Amino acid sequence: MSPGAIATVAEFLAHAAALEWESAERYEELADNMEVHNNPEVAELFRKLAEYGELHAREVEARAKGLELPRIAPWAFQWSCPEGPETQCIEALHYLMPPHRALDLALLNERRGRDFYADVAAASPSAEVRRIAAEMVAEEEQHVRLLEHWIAHLPAFAGVLPDDPDPPNSPE
């Protein structure tokens, strides 16, 4: 979908709601995963980001009240994996994922969200859409910075966790 093709507030809000709900759900999964992984600090970070996503989604829906929103394909804003789409890291969310990987995954997708809003803010033919999108760029930029900060300061122990999420007793 080309951001320049988003010409109405209703279209934009439908996309934004899909993006924010996807983000909130993935963060809840990441938080659950970090709890299993005994990493309460990173779990808490992800819960906070899940809350932001949900808050944004509800703000978007409040703004959309009275508008008829077009349907968005549910996969349009699915998170993608740092290693490429074929590695299916999203399915791996249900298993153990080391914190640095989880943070990389989150950062990649926050950047995608920010870039989507930035593209709309630059390319939509509607001034109103450009204005709302620009507000959302600023918010997403804060999430990107928060994750970058965590990645830069992740305790050293997290860096030496095994990279392989397979359980140690799995058959070779």
Ligand code: ZN
């Ligand atoms: Zn965000």
